[in-house]
Each structure stands twice: as C-alpha cells, then as structure tokens.
Amino acid sequence: MDVTRYTFQHQLPSLIAAIADAHFVAFDLELSGIPGKQANKLRLQDDSAGGKPSLQQRYEETKKAAEEYQVLQLGLTCVGENRDRGVYVIRPYNIFLNPVPEEIKDVERIFSYQSGAVEFLMKHDFRMEAPFLEGVQYFSRAEEATARLLATQRQNKTSIGDMQIKPDDVAAIELIERLREEVVAWKNRTTPMPDFMNFTASGFDPILHPDRVLNSFQRRLVHQYIKTEHPDLVTITRQGFMQIVAYDKEQEDANQRYRNRVFDEKIVKQVGLRWIVEAICGGDLSAINPYNFHTTVKSRQEKAAADFIRIREQLMGNSTVLVGHNLFLDLIYFHACFFGPLPDKVEDFQRAIHDLFPRIIDTKYLATHNISDPVLADSSLEKLDERLSKQEEPSLELHPEHPKYALAKPAHEAGFDSYLTAKVLIRLSGTLEKSGWYLDEKGKSIADNEDYYTPDEGHSPERRSSGESSGGVSIYASSVPKNVAASGETSKSSSAQSKYTPTTDRSTFANPTVFDLLGDIPADDDLATLTLQPQQSDQPVSKKQAKRDKRAQAEMGKRMPAWESSFWDVYGNKLRVNGTAEGVCDVGFWPYQDGP
Numbered sequence: 117m118d119v120t121r122y123t124f125q126h127q128l129p130s131l132i133a134a135i136a137d138a139h140f141v142a143f144d145l146e147l148s149g150i151p152g153k154q155a156n157k158l159r160l161q162d163d164s165a166g167g168k169p170s171l172q173q174r175y176e177e178t179k180k181a182a183e184e185y186q187v188l189q190l191g192l193t194c195v196g197e198n199r200d201r202g203v204y205v206i207r208p209y210n211i212f213l214n215p216v217p218e219e220i221k222d223v224e225r226i227f228s229y230q231s232g233a234v235e236f237l238m239k240h241d242f243r244m245e246a247p248f249l250e251g252v253q254y255f256s257r258a259e260e261a262t263a264r265l266l267a268t269q270r271q272n273k274t275s276i277g278d279m280q281i282k283p284d285d286v287a288a289i290e291l292i293e294r295l296r297e298e299v300v301a302w303k304n305r306t307t308p309m310p311d312f313m314n315f316t317a318s319g320f321d322p323i324l325h326p327d328r329v330l331n332s333f334q335r336r337l338v339h340q341y342i343k344t345e346h347p348d349l350v351t352i353t354r355q356g357f358m359q360i361v362a363y364d365k366e367q368e369d370a371n372q373r374y375r376n377r378v379f380d381e382k383i384v385k386q387v388g389l390r391w392i393v394e395a396i397c398g399g400d401l402s403a404i405n406p407y408n409f410h411t412t413v414k415s416r417q418e419k420a421a422a423d424f425i426r427i428r429e430q431l432m433g434n435s436t437v438l439v440g441h442n443l444f445l446d447l448i449y450f451h452a453c454f455f456g457p458l459p460d461k462v463e464d465f466q467r468a469i470h471d472l473f474p475r476i477i478d479t480k481y482l483a484t485h486n487i488s489d490p491v492l493a494d495s496s497l498e499k500l501d502e503r504l505s506k507q508e509e510p511s512l513e514l515h516p517e518h519p520k521y522a523l524a525k526p527a528h529e530a531g532f533d534s535y536l537t538a539k540v541l542i543r544l545s546g547t548l549e550k551s552g553w554y555l556d557e558k559g560k561s562i563a564d565n566e567d568y569y570t571p572d573e574g575h576s577p578e579r580r581s582s583g584e585s586s587g588g589v590s591i592y593a594s595s596v597p598k599n600v601a602a603s604g605e606t607s608k609s610s611s612a613q614s615k616y617t618p619t620t621d622r623s624t625f626a627n628p629t630v631f632d633l634l635g636d637i638p639a640d641d642d643l644a645t646l647t648l649q650p651q652q653s654d655q656p657v658s659k660k661q662a663k664r665d666k667r668a669q670a671e672m673g674k675r676m677p678a679w680e681s682s683f684w685d686v687y688g689n690k691l692r693v694n695g696t697a698e699g700v701c702d703v704g705f706w707p708y709q710d711g712p
Contacts, residue, residue: 142439170697219253295338296345
C-alpha cells in the first residue's frame with residue numbers, strides 16, 4: 117500500500133493500529149547516498165587491521181554518510197499472527213519522505229545526492245521527484261526540540277538583543293523620532309477612542325500604497341522602542357504596518373495560548389512520519405489529537421477517537437520487534453533520520469539502539485550464522501526469498517487491503533524489500549528451528565559458536581567460549597540464563613535436539629548459504645516432516661508437560677520460534693557487518709518476554 121502526503125493523515129490511525137497488532141515490523145530504506153569508495157581506498161592504505169576495518173571504523177564511515185545523505189523512501193511491513201487460522205497476515209507499506217520541512221520553517225536541512233546512488237535508483241525506476249511531490253513530511257526528535265526552542269525564544273521578546281542604531285543612519289533615527297511623537301500624541305488624546313494606534317511607513321496608508329510598507333528592520337525597531345520606552349503598550353504586526361495597543365494581561369495570555377495551540381498543531385503535522393516510528397519503539401503519541409480522525413461524522417469521530425486512545429495506551433512503552441536485512445547500515449540512517457545526531461562511539465550507538473528497540477533481527481545474520489565465510493555466502497534478499505518461497509509452511513498471506521505485491525515485484529522499492537524481509541524471517545526462522553542445528557548435542561543453544569576476527573587478538577579467528585558475545589563489540593553481559601523455560605506451546609521448541617549434526621566443511625567459493633548447512637540432512641528425511649528428539653532429562657516429565665512437548669514438536673516449522681525461545685539467543689540482536697574485523701555487531705541481550 118502506498119502512503120503519500122495526501123493520504124497520510126487518513127491512513128495514520130490504521131497504520132498505527134497495524135503496528136499495535138503486529139507480531140513484528142520489517143523495514144527497509146532507499147537512500148540518496150551511502151558510504152563511498154573513497155573511504156575504503158583511504159583505509160586500505162592503513163594495513164594496521166590487515167586490510168579490514170574495525171567495527172568502529174565502519175560505524176564512523178556510515179555515520180558520516182548518514183549525516184550527509186537523505187532517506188528518500190521507507191518501507192514498512194507489519195506482520196500479524198492469526199493463531200486460530202495458523203497464518204501470518206502481511207501488510208506492506210511504501211512511503212516517500214519529503215526532505216523539505218513545510219510546516220516549520222525555522223529548521224533547515226542540508227543534504228546531498230550521490231551520483232552512484234542516483235544512477236542505481238533510476239536504473240530501478242525510482243522517481244527522483246517523488247519525495248518532493250508525494251513525500252510525507254517528518255521531524256526527528258532533535259529537530260522538534262530545536263523548533264520548540266526557537267519558538268520559545270521568538271515568543272520571549274526579552275531574549276532578543278537590542279539593535280544599535282548607527283549615528284549616521286538618518287532614516288532609522290527619523291523613524292524613531294516620528295514614532296515617539298505619534299505615540300506621545302496618541303497617549304495624550306482626550307477621548308478613549310481610538311483605543312489603538314497604527315504606525316505606517318512615512319505616514320502612507322499601506323492599503324493605498326502597498327509598495328510603501330514597513331520592512332522587517334523597521335518593524336523590529338518599532339517593537340524595540342515600544343518594549344523599552346512604553347512597557348504599558350504592546351505591538352501587533354499587521355500587513356504592512358504596526359498596530360500599538362494598551363497592554364491587557366488577560367488578552368495577552370489568551371493570545372499566547374492561541375499562538376501555542378497553532379504552533380503545536382504545526383509541530384504535530386511536521387512530525388508526520390515519525391509518529392509511525394514512535395509507535396514502533398513505544399514512544400509518546402499523546403500529542404496526536406484523536407478527534408482529528410473522521411471529523412465529518414460525529415459518531416465515527418467518537419469511535420475513532422476511543423479506538424485510537426486504546427491503541428495509544430497499548431503501545432506506550434512497548435516496543436515492537438524490528439526486523440531488517442543487512443541492518444547495521446539501515447539502523448544508522450534510521451536513527452539519524454528520526455531520532456537525531458549519532459554518537460561518536462559504536463558502543464554508544466549500540467546502547468541507543470537497544471534502548472529504543474530492545475529486540476531487533478537481521479535476516480542477513482540468520483542466513484550467514486556459523487557459515488565459514490559470510491562474505492562469500494549468497495545471502496541477498498532476493499535469493500533467500502526465492503529459495504524459501506518453495507516452502508508451504510509457515511503459511512503466509514497478504515492482507516486483502518494490501519494487494520500491491522501479490523503480482524508486482526518492484527525490486528529495490530523499500531516497501532517491496534521490507535515485504536521480502538518479512539517473508540524471509542518467517543520462513544527461515546521456522547526452518548532453522550525445525551532443523552535444530554542451532555542446538556548442540558545436548559540440546560542447548562549455541563549462541564556463541566561463531567568464528568570472527570577481533571582487533572585485540574592479532575586478527576586471527578577464534579572460537580568464542582560460551583560465556584562471551586557472539587562477535588563485534590559486546591556492551592551487555594546478559595544476566596538471563598540461556599535456557600529459560602517459558603510458557604506457551606512453542607516454548608519447548610528451544611530445548612529440542614536435532615538427530616542430525618550439520619557440517620560446515622564446504623568450499624567458501626561455492627557461495628554457501630544456510631540451506632547448504634541444512635542440506636546435510638539425509639535425503640530420505642523430508643525437511644517438512646523432520647522430527648526433533650526432545651532433550652533428555654533426569655527429571656520426571658508430567659503427562660501434561662509431555663503433551664505440551666508433543667504439541668510443540670508438531671508446531672515446529674509451522675510457526676516462527678516464540679520470542680521467549682532461546683532460539684533468539686543465537687539470532688536476536690546481532691547484526692552482520694561483512695568486511696569488518698569483528699564481522700558482527702552485538703547490540704545487546706535479547707529480553708525474555710512474550711511478543712505482541
């Protein structure tokens with residue numbers, strides 16, 4: 117479904133409702149530029165890392181690009197789980213972003229286009245004018261804060277410094293002298309009316325002489341003089357002239373409330389697309405007026421407002437699982453676009469992302485975990501979807517109101533790529549859980565069995581011990597046990613054990629994928645009917661628990677692993693960063709809580 121500047125206000129309630137009902141949300145970005153080749157060339161001159169940059173270096177390169185280039189298009193796919201029907205319902209959205217602030221003019225953006233990126237986008241039929249003509253406006257959190265600060269300073273006239281009139285500025289001196297005379301004469305009038313005074317340019321009526329009006333410099337001089345010499349008066353800017361009236365505190369307070377309300381309404385409109393992002397991360401949506409929806413019919417307005425308030429309360433403080441493919445770069449741009457300036461250190465970025473999105477999944481990491489050389493693995497989104505589309509389970513369907521991608525396959529359209537990402541996650545995670553190859557021979561998750569390179573160890577591969585991170589810069593020591601027992605029928609899936617042990621002894625030049633690893637399963641055992649041996653335990657198993665285990669085994673492959681499953685110890689919150697010494701960015705521990 118396409119979302120444009122003309123339809124966004126109408127679609128906003130249903131979009132936020134889709135996020136509230138989502139099992140997870142997948143996203144993708146199209147950008148005006150990416151980290152360039154020049155940075156790679158300069159880095160290659162430094163062989164201190166054996167030709168491979170550290171994760172910090174890659175972060176700095178991507179951060180610089182995110183500060184220079186613009187997000188042009190956002191793809192969002194909300195995936196709901198219908199457990200009664202055993203199907204995942206998919207709602208993809210495609211949204212252009214307008215880089216030019218329209219409601220608030222105080223905040224300006226400076227951005228660039230990279231020639232290579234433009235060539236790539238146009239090759240894939242990207243309409244370069246669409247962001248400006250159809251794009252939805254937005255403000256980051258930092259931009260909103262800047263706009264509010266500037267508005268406060270503008271309203272508080274005492275914060276504006278006085279202008280100094282030069283002795284040789286005859287025109288300004290004459291203006292002030294004429295203003296002083298007219299104000300004194302008006303204040304000394306013998307009748308109560310008129311109760312206002314109009315000050316014009318050289319005494320000309322601005323209606324009869326529209327070419328002779330007060331300019332901005334002259335208007336500011338009038339404001340400054342009245343504020344300094346006549347605190348019992350106030351100035352009002354009119355079309356071409358200034359109006360001076362007596363100070364009325366009650367009226368001034370009412371005027372200020374009106375100005376604040378108008379400004380807040382503009383802010384809400386300018387924040388625009390960021391309301392969707394706030395809904396995903398469990399942010400504050402209270403500024404959205406629920407009565408702005410369905411204003412033509414009162415009964416519909418009341419129902420829409422009540423529904424929105426309920427959804428808003430449901431989302432507050434509850435972030436949705438966020439999914440992407442090759443997520444490291446997209447998250448950096450995502451943060452810069454919707455939240456604000458990026459920190460200098462990658463560790464601080466990891467903390468910021470984990471605070472905003474405690475559960476994120478990179479499908480590229482899923483497809484390359486424990487592969488001998490992830491760089492050479494054929495893990496492109498299109499290839500993964502092509503291979504996985506042959507699976508009948510888990511069952512997927514497009515929502516009937518979102519039929520765009522049922523037939524059309526617009527490659528590198530953000531909405532379509534987010535749709536592919538969602539499909540890959542559902543099918544690949546179900547396949548991996550059913551294969552059980554992420555478990556060791558004792559049925560425990562092997563979350564830390566990945567070869568990687570560390571800058572502190574001479575850049576030699578080393579198998580990490582089970583107590584360490586899975587690669588990259590680890591900033592969180594998980595305090596949660598690896599095999600936490602969780603409620604629900606699918607919670608036992610993480611303790612199942614495969615009766616086959618996949619091998620990784622394959623040529624790196626064969627473009628291995630996760631499917632090659634799963635290919636070690638004997639041919640006479642169809643993957644769709646693969647059964648896993650439950651973990652052996654010395655503790656007696658109750659009949660009720662035995663039934664749960666049996667149901668959990670039967671469900672494997674038909675559904676994604678439950679969010680509380682230790683499956684996500686292996687795959688959750690880890691980002692593939694090919695070409696770096698570490699190879700992986702570990703964002704933090706995976707919270708053990710049931711998803712939406």
